[in-house]
Amino acid sequence: MKLVGILLIVAGFAGIIYGGFTYTSHKKAVDMGPIQIEKTEHNTVPIPPILGVVAIVAGGALVYFGAREGR
Secondary structure: OHHHHHHHHHHHHHHHHHOEEEEEEEEEEEEEOOEEEEEEEEEEEEOOHHHHHHHHHHHHHHHHHHHHHOO
């Protein structure tokens, strides 16, 4: 429980700091035998800051209740 909570806290802070992530996709634009042309697209997936806050709070709750459970 504590490990999952710590990972959620770290992911929440990363989501707030970076605000999202980007990835690159390659698509074939032209395929005429030996001639091939690829198109590269850069896509961005935004992460709302409230989602990062929710992850931090949920991770804190898991760490807190995981520590109390061990007693």
